[in-house]
Amino acid sequence: MPKTRTLVASALASVLLVFPLAPPASAAAPGGTGAEVSYETVPGHGGIDLKAMVITPTGYEGPRPLLVMPAAWSTSNLLYVGAAKRLAYESGYQVISYTSRGFWDSGGEVEVAGPEDVADARAVIDWGLRETAADPERIGMAGISYGAGISLLTAAEDDRVKAVGALSGWTDLAGSIYANETVSFQAVELLLGSARLTGRPGDALQEMESEYRKGNLQPALELAPERSVSTKTDALNANGPAIMVGHAWNDGIFPAGQFTDFYAAYTGPKRLMLSSGDHATPEAFGAFGLPNETWESLTRWFDHHLRGVDNGIDAEDPVRVKPNNGGAWASYPDWQSVTVQKTALHLGKPERSWSNWQRTGGLEDEPRTGWDYGVRAGVGTAAESGTLLLSGALQQFADIPTGVSLPLVDRRRAGVWTGEPYPGGVRISGTPEAELTVRPTDSEQSLYVYLYDVNRYGTGSLVTHKPYTLRDAQPGRPVDLDIALEPVVWNLPGGHRLALVVDTRDARYTDESDIGERLTFGSPESDPASLTVPTA
Structure with a gap:
């Protein structure tokens, strides 16, 4: 059985790393003429280098809203190539998509959304304000999976972040991998295997894996609270960013229940979208620039909260659910109203x-x-x-x-x-x-x-x-x-x-x-x- 499970986990790791790239949309918004893409080395926390794809809209006057997008676990800054270019080209956002520390050609070691990763995100914001025409009063963050978690954690620490898009992320890391004190074997093996394949695990991750192989989860459980925004709700509520969450009912890495709990506890502007799929599958095609309901809603969310567009999203019921076995979206004023x-x-x-x-x-x-x-x-x-x-x-x-x-x-x-x-x-x-x-x-x-x-x-x-x-x-x-x-x-x-x-x-x-x-x-x-x- 252990050998069979290892083979299954290896196959799943291969699936996770396959991200076909699709061409971005080509229609420009009024006032814009296009977007320029450059690959930059951005100084991260502690002097490490982060590799970033910087997309600058052209034809727009004045300071532009800034979107910082940390890549997902084991992926590079190319993950958001379609969505990022579309946001810049059509809506005038200054976008910086960067590879998280420890993965691919970024420096440092994998720290599992630790304080170093949050410090990196803040350093990228600093660089964007210094090196581009970004508006310091209009800063947003968005990401899938690992990028979603880092975005939420950064928003809890940095009040410059005014809006967040958290897609297929987590709020409770221990509750994800150890729900009801049960080890989520396939998820843990997938995360560990892909980190070794595409990155350089840091000391904390290496210790967690070493002890996990011995049947001891205590090191992971001790590190999880610092890496879980559920422990930082008071700070997040105090900062009050506008948060949109997109998640799948069947997410096998970060189960959906933690976000219904988080949604109830968060007091700032918020939106929750739950639909069929597994980890990152509801929004994957949107990241490549293809039509996607989640990304379209997220774009409207950012447009309203960062660009001041009166698009009516604030007047809509903020909780939207789509049946897991097919059917149309339904909207509710809050999560409790989903149940009659x-x-x-x-x-x-x-x-x-x-x-x-x-x-x-x-x-x-x-x-x-x-x-x-x-x-x-x-x-x-x-x-x-x-x-x-x-x-x-x-x-x-x-x-x-x-x-x-x-x-x-x-x-x-x-x-x-x-x-x-x-x-x-x-x-x-x-x-x-x-x-x-x-x-x-x-x-x-x-x-x-x-x-x-x-x-x-x-x-x-x-x-x-x-x-x-x-x-x-x-x-x-x-x-x-x-x-x-x-x-x-x-x-x-x-x-x-x-x-x-x-x-x-x-x-x-x-x-x-x-x-x-x-x-x-x-x-x-x-x-x-x-x-x-x-x-x-």
Whole structure:
């Protein structure tokens, strides 16, 4: 299994690094005549050199708004070549896209969005104000993934940044790679492998990897808060930049739930767009200069907040969501309004019936208590969260969800509960929650909670999921779990039903469940097992 996982991670690293370049758009905005591109060496923090693509609009009078764009992890300043030139040529922005320290031909070592990276971003702003006709009162930052994280962290520290575009980024680094104390194996291997392939890992990253290989995540967890804007919300709120977030429901590196939490905590001007896809796939084509809804919205965001354009974006509902399985955008005044109603479905004891020879529990209106159901741990079932990058992209571009044949899910190794069909269908909209009581046979055991949309033939499409690992549990003692799955908007067709599946292994994560262990589900009277379904 470890060898197979390493091969999978290597293949994923190759996918991440493939960025085809597309020609930029050619239409110029009134007042502009074009844009000049130059490749510059910009002094970064501590005397290192950062390689930058500087795009200067021509034909515009007076100081221009400045956009600083840090490249994504393992990529160069060419990542934004299409979008950057379009922003300069059509809208008159002075754009500086630079390769983050430690990658490709920039100097220094990879510091994982540490203080050095923030200091670099501030140094690039200084250089732009000194060497170009940029307006010091109109500065924005934007980026994908690593660039998004650095942009948010810089905005929390530097009040010169008035607007931010954070696409497929993160707010909680520890929560991304260690959700519910479960190692996101494919994501970690992808990030580590691509850093070695395209960059020069710094001491902190090398120590994190060395300890991670030994099974010790403590160094990574200790460094994560400084690299997470969720710990700097007060500073960000005080600076008050206008922040637009674009993210994918199925992002396998930085799960979407951290941004719904961040959106609620941030008090400045804000906009949130959530749509189908995986890490960076919703906005990738826009970075190359091709038509893209996320980049078009981001351009309007910058135009309003940096250029003062009265384009109406401030009057629109700021939360925009697109169903994960297809459909039109819907707009809401805030994230809470995405959910209109929450329905508690109670888990019944899995058992055989005349219509189902496999042990399956119900998702029922009334509590069902006093039952136990044990499964063998350490061996997977047909239920899986899919493959990083690939599964989310298939959902987005080909409408092929991560699927399961419910009859093939081994009931000896998983708990399965199904509800009644929805005759007219329903829109799942918000954050589903599972309330479970489990009794482990070991102090550390992993479990995976999947919510499926199941058709009449028993074929399920993964709606959302969440890992959870018990740490320092007392064998044989019940543990009450309240697990928030990742947020989602999903249109459940008429005649389909919901299914909840919980097993103990998933190839995307590092599992703590071993063969020979058991896990028992229960529903005590004091805390009935349930699934809370948010709907619109």
